[in-house]
Amino acid sequence: MYNNNKLISFFIFIMLVNFNVANASTIEDLQLVQILKDDVNGVDGLGNPRSVKVLSDNSKVFVSSGDDNALAIFNLDKNFNLTFSQVFKNASADINGLEGASGVSYFDRGNQVVVTGFYDGALSQFSQSHSGYRFSQSISDGLGYDRVFDSALPVREFDSLGLLGAWDIVKTNNEKQLFVASYMSNAISILDIMPDKKVTFNRIIKGARPLERDLGKPITVALSPLNDELYVLGFDGHQLTVFDRNDKGDLLVKQVLKNAVAAVEQFINPQKIVVSPNGKFLYVACAGSNAIVVFQKEMTGYYRFLQAINNSDIGGSGLEGANSLAISSDGSKIYAAGELGVGLYLFSAAVDGRLSYKNKLLSVHDNELNKISSLTLTNDNKHLLVATGKNNSLFVFKIKPI
Secondary structure, eight states: OOSOHHHHHHTSOOOOEEOOOSOOSSSTTEEEEEEEETTSTTOOSOSSEEEEEEOTTSSEEEEEETTTTEEEEEEEOTTOOEEEEEEEETTSTTOOSOTTEEEEEEETTTTEEEEEETTTTEEEEEEEETTEEEEEEEEEOOOOHHHHTSOSSOOGGGOOSSOTTEEEEEEOTTSSEEEEEETTTTEEEEEEEOTTSOEEEEEEEOOBTTTBSSOSSEEEEEEOTTSOEEEEEETTTTEEEEEEEOTTOOEEEEEEEETTSTTOOSOOSEEEEEEOTTSSEEEEEETTTTEEEEEEEOTTSOEEEEEEEEGGGTTSOSOTTEEEEEEOTTSSEEEEEETTSBOEEEEEEOTTSOEEEEEEEOEETTEEOBSOOEEEEOTTSSEEEEEOGGGOEEEEEEEOOO
């Protein structure tokens, strides 16, 4: 399907059961609440879940599905039990842009939800009404899978939006802009959120000049806590591009970190990045090197390589295809997983940013935790949601105080 076999291995879209039991895991602070499975007990839209977002008031959960080509919406009760509510699929006649649904985000207190479609090269928007959510619009160049992924003909001249192979999405704190990392466009697409909450295209960022020619085929994008820096992970280029961002939203390339350059190690196929709450440390899951790489911000404002954690640090295996990270609000704990490995791994983060391996969870109630595609911590740090890609399931854990 792709010329890059690593792409297939590491980030291609790769029964509802209730348990209210304690001590469900070997990670001491996790208690299993619920397991949801696609096409079981009325649940739909969990075919290869790629991204999960929880409303800040813990009232709803949004899940993108790479194989169902869907957005699934769940309601939450006071005990954090999920109940299936709605699903939107590309198969519907009046919905488009969800083929290979990957990234998901929300704004306007959850009244607006946006989803990236990797194969459709699209950003789809859904709006809440009195009767639930409805499809609002899809932003796309209209170039389908055959034209973009299965043709030798160039598409650059038709790529006006920078959304081809749209994968990840992030919003600014003030909810005025969205950034989309697009693998096939080799670009970041910037979109504006208008006062009426409609999303409109702004511009494309395709290069890192004068430091680097391009963005290394980006699949992940993140913002600093103050939104004064934008981070772009280039999967094929094994690079992290750092942009300075001012109050007006202008971007200026500040730094490009690449594997085997300036003492950077094990930075192969970076796939997920999280930022410490104080903005001093960057933690990157690297699928190609089965590693978590840590960068530290120096007084100069530039980043330097600090540490790399790999399978040798956690007992020999588990981080294969490292692709998922979640960081606690105080920056003291990081959960990690690899889509080609087995298990959920807990690390402590010291004040100097260095990680120390603490514990792991390999299975729960005879369900092996493998093929993990995303990890999501709630804003209050009381629950962790674990999506398991090709296992078509979503595990919900309560984080117990220790």
